[in-house]
Amino acid sequence: MTPAFLSVRDLHVSFRTEDGVVRAVDGLSFDLDQGKTLGIVGESGSGKSVTNLTILGLHNPLFTTVEGEIVLDGQELTTAHESELEKLRGNKVAMIFQDPLSALSPYYTVGRQIAEPYMKHTGASRKAAWKRAVEMLGKVGIPHPAERAKDYPHQFSGGMRQRAMIAMALICDPDLLIADEPTTALDVTVQAQILDLLKDLQREFGTAIIFITHDLGVIADMADDIMVMYAGGAIERGTVREVLRSPRHPYTWGLLNSMPRLDSDLSTPLSPVPGAPPSLLTPPPGCRFHPRCAFQDRVGGNRCVTERPLLAPDRASACHLTAQQKHTIFIDEIKPRLRHGQEDTA
Numbered sequence: 001m002t003p004a005f006l007s008v009r010d011l012h013v014s015f016r017t018e019d020g021v022v023r024a025v026d027g028l029s030f031d032l033d034q035g036k037t038l039g040i041v042g043e044s045g046s047g048k049s050v051t052n053l054t055i056l057g058l059h060n061p062l063f064t065t066v067e068g069e070i071v072l073d074g075q076e077l078t079t080a081h082e083s084e085l086e087k088l089r090g091n092k093v094a095m096i097f098q099d100p101l102s103a104l105s106p107y108y109t110v111g112r113q114i115a116e117p118y119m120k121h122t123g124a125s126r127k128a129a130w131k132r133a134v135e136m137l138g139k140v141g142i143p144h145p146a147e148r149a150k151d152y153p154h155q156f157s158g159g160m161r162q163r164a165m166i167a168m169a170l171i172c173d174p175d176l177l178i179a180d181e182p183t184t185a186l187d188v189t190v191q192a193q194i195l196d197l198l199k200d201l202q203r204e205f206g207t208a209i210i211f212i213t214h215d216l217g218v219i220a221d222m223a224d225d226i227m228v229m230y231a232g233g234a235i236e237r238g239t240v241r242e243v244l245r246s247p248r249h250p251y252t253w254g255l256l257n258s259m260p261r262l263d264s265d266l267s268t269p270l271s272p273v274p275g276a277p278p279s280l281l282t283p284p285p286g287c288r289f290h291p292r293c294a295f296q297d298r299v300g301g302n303r304c305v306t307e308r309p310l311l312a313p314d315r316a317s318a319c320h321l322t323a324q325q326k327h328t329i330f331i332d333e334i335k336p337r338l339r340h341g342q343e344d345t346a
């Protein structure tokens with residue numbers, strides 16, 4: 001079997017803080033093939049951004065411990081030298097950040113900032129890079145791109161900054177694109193344009209995409225596979241169809257139930273998973289989800305409290321319920337309660 005284009009194995013990322021060690025990612029493994037899209041979902045604080053910043057080597061090594069393996073196209077990244085990572089970033093791997101202001105400098109024009117990585121990685125002239133930057137701004141839907149390229153980020157609206165950052169990420173045709181909530185701040189029409197642009201890029205260049213979003217509609221539209229994260233680990237993984245149509249983890253059931261549908265009436269209150277995510281300083285023993293789980297008694301004994309369920313390599317959920325129990329509970333108890341049509345998202 002050929003190895004995956006991106007392979008993450010038993011990844012652990014922890015931060016030393018004044019309060020103690022925060023275990024933000026704790027034993028995470030996944031694969032992504034060329035030309036495919038992996039959607040990552042999970043509550044705030046589950047480790048989605050930390051995982052992806054680790055792939056890019058963007059954590060401060062003074063406060064961060066990274067263990068495990070990240071292999072991209074045969075190259076091991078957790079032990080790579082900063083100069084090698086520097087070569088990868090913006091070129092082979094690009095990221096669209098959650099917050100555009102963190103990626104754009106206030107001191108340079110937008111055009112220059114988009115042109116810069118292109119010059120650096122392709123050796124193009126300043127003039128050619130500027131032309132390409134203007135072209136990219138046009139592609140992401142900025143009107144009058146030749147003029148707007150001369151603006152500074154503060155002269156752009158939030159949505160325009162987001163699009164500028166997307167232009168910057170795409171300018172070198174990366175092999176791996178990490179998109180962290182890339183369209184959340186955009187209106188629906190622009191969002192659709194950007195998603196189409198990403199799909200075109202993928203079709204043309206075989207780009208692999210990691211797509212982080214809270215929007216299951218977007219996941220259903222964009223992703224091949226889904227990974228559901230909880231408290232620093234993957235608790236369920238499978239194809240979009242499998243996970244959205246027959247989810248097998250109690251947390252995923254709660255998540256599906258809490259997602260608003262695109263056409264939902266906004267006055268309908270959401271029903272989020274009761275309880276709060278655990279502390280990453282002192283995570284609960286056993287299954288990290290057990291304090292919020294309504295199905296522990298069906299497992300029997302004390303297993304959920306004492307034994308951490310593991311995720312098998314392929315289609316899987318990290319839960320001690322048997323496969324038969326997961327199926328029956330979903331069909332009999334969960335599915336009928338989901339908002340009408342939710343199960344048809346895929």
Ligand SMILES: Nc1ncnc2c1ncn2[C@@H]1O[C@H](COP(=O)(O)OP(=O)(O)OP(=O)(O)O)[C@@H](O)[C@H]1O
Binds near residue numbers: 047
């Ligand atoms: N540099 C850091 N130092 C200490 N703790 C951190 C650091 N970066 C992230 N964390 C913690 O790691 C956990 C995971 O954070 P992360 O940003 O990955 O969450 P997320 O899943 O991306 O959430 P969101 O949906 O809100 O973006 C959080 O508890 C966060 O507070």
Ligand SMILES: [Mg+2]
Binds near residue numbers: 048049050098180
């Ligand atoms: Mg995040």
